[in-house]
Amino acid sequence: MIAFLSRIIADFLCRKNAIPDDNKEICAYGYEVLFFNLLNAPVIFFLGILLDKLIYSIVFFLIFAVLRQYCGGFHAKNTIVCTFTYIISYLFIVLLAGFDAISEIYTFSVCKWWCYSIIVLTSQNNNKSL
Template identity: 35%
Template sequence: MLHKLAEDISFYLIINNIIDIEDRDTYIYGLELLISTLLISISILILGILIGNFISAVVFLTVHFLLKSYTGGYHANHYYECYIYSVFTYIVLIIINCITSAIYKPFIGLILLIISILVIFNFAPIENKNNPKTKEEMEKNKRISRTRILILSINGVLGFAIKADLIDIWFMLAITMFSIAYSIVKQIFLERRVPGG
């Protein structure tokens, strides 16, 4: 369904001389990604509203947009799998945030930030076989992902220290960054298990 919608949109763009037919496959891939990202984002925001935790949904999505687009990580084989994985990850993080005692959140959050920094500095970016990058693009993504993880981590640490009454938000920031680090490690593990991967 997603592929058909992207094909229809690209066909409309070609007919109206907005894009060249030679670029159609690139636009189809980009449109699929855009539509998938919109569906995931809207679903997570709605879920955040329904459970009364809209701010955590915004934090989750912001960290993902700022970081994962440059670090790479786990890539599902199909868009519906990506949708399920993303929404499931958000739900798991909300549960972790709710069941973790506020007393332990600063310590656990700091540990998770350190682990996230180490993983991203050592392994990011992870290349997506569906969207190959040049060596220059990979180097640029490495610089951006390192800069952003440091900025987000500093915000998290300062948030814990300065505005402790927003502990749930700062902890959500930390566990979301950790989920991205986990996604990187998961993708590396999956690639090593596949012959020729």
């Protein structure tokens, strides 16, 4: 559905000569990523409200968006697997960071380890340079 809508927008922009035909696929992919992120944000924020961790959710969303922009990321075969992986990552970080018994230093270390792991795991992406 998201891919279909993205292709329609890219076709429309090509017909209006807003983008060249050579860039139609790139434009469609860009809109697909944009729509996917716009759909994932409410899911994360809803989970944050549900878990009473909205501030953690906002921080996670901002850090994850920047990290993914510069490092690439895990490329799932479909959007369902991608969304599931995203939610699992969110729950792992937010629930670990939310334990009151864990000191702030430990929480920071876990978040730093997670960010480092993501960078190492995504460093093989040939389309993004670190």
